Amino acid sequence: MDKLPVLSLNDDKHSFADAIGASFRKHGFALVRDHGLDADLVAKAWDKTREFFALPVEEKLRYDSSAGGGQRGYTAFGTEIAKDAKLHDLKEFWHVGRELASDSPLKDSMPANVWPDQPADFREIFEPLYAEFDRVGNIILSRIALHLGLPEDWFAPTVEDGNSILRLLHYPPVADAEPGAIRAGAHEDINLITLLLGAEEAGLQLLTREGNWIPANPPEGALVINVGDMLQRLTNHVLPSTTHRVINPASDRAAHSRYSMPYFLHLRSDFPIKTLDQCISEDNPNRYPEPMLADDYLHERLVEIGLIKA
Structure with a gap:
């Protein structure tokens, strides 16, 4: 069976750049250990995630995010649906976004964060964890830049104050699931890259x-990292965004919850996604001759997955 390689972020940056580039070109995915996320902070975040999703539904719905397109706060079970799917995903989630300065020119493009009253210290855990994911994500992007023949810091201004989202995901037990429904239908991610914790649980x-x-x-403890549609568009499909899903567990795990924690690293809302020159060739002509603002692209995709209305 084809298997994903496990890479170490402790490797020489050029060796890592070659390895993650090769894995992305073949799979659109890579597995990365030694990523350096604060382990103590991650452990506390898992505890808070379980505590929050164990709250009564009525309490969680106090922070319902449907009016804002699911961009911050709570999205209830059975809300999100994969593009072109018939049945909704078997999951609920919470979104933490970026805290912008009050005078930021991007303020109008991003909703403010929502913070629950309980569990205690929720904000105190997830604000710094968001910053940790942002830090590690920028290191990964610097290696991707090297692989593409770009300056190491090329992506830094493209994601500065970007609309990145930390999602806390709960997949409840599925013993009584509707026939044909699965935890997450086949889809591709919208963003630049995704950094995912919690995939040790099969699915x-x-x-x-x-x-x-x-x-x-x-x-x-390792990360699953995958290419999103924004990076696929930027690289003219040299780095492909790969279809993925989360299937329901075998019968012995059907009565158990599954938790995961993806960080969707986004471009700045005002960044024009324009095909990189080095990703255009006679064999790979430019699929996207017209640039598109990252915020417009995000809006288009959120409509497709049912989180906002057209």
């Missing part, structure tokens, strides 16, 4: 170029 699968579903199960 995440990606679709290979040959049309086979293979598991993406990293070593304990």
Whole structure:
């Protein structure tokens, strides 16, 4: 069976750039250990995630985010649906976004964060964890830049104050699930890259170029990192955004919840996604001759997955 390589962020930056680039070109995914996220902060975040989703539904719905397109706060079970899917995903989630300065020119493009009254210290845990994901994500982007033949810091201004989102995901037990419904239907991510914790629990699968579903199960504590549609567009599909899903567990795990924590790293809202010159060739002509603002692209995709109305 085709398997994803496990990479170490401790490797020489050029070696890592070559390795993650090769994995992305083949799979659209990579598994990365030694990423340096604050382990103590991550452990506390898992505790707070479980505590929040254990609250009564009525309490969680106090922070319902449907009016804001699900961009901040709580999105209830059975709300999100994969593009072109018939049944809603079997999940609920919470979104933490960026805290912008009061005078930021991007203030109008991003909703303010919502913070729950309980569990205690929720904000105190997730604000610094968001910053940690942002830090590690920028290191990964610097390696991707090297792979693409760009300056190491090329992505830094493109994601500065970007509309990145930390999602806390709860997939409840599925013993009584509607026939045909799964935890997350086949989809691609909207953003630049995704950094995912919690995929050690089986279920995440990606679709290979040959049309086979293979598991993406990293070593304990490692990250699953995948290309999003914005990076695919930027690179003219040199780095492909790969279809993936979360299937329901085998019967012995059907009565158990599954938790994960993806960080969707986004471009700045005002960044024009314009195909990189080095990703255009006679064999790979420019698929996207017209640039598109990142915020417009995000809005278009949120409509497709049912989080906002056209």
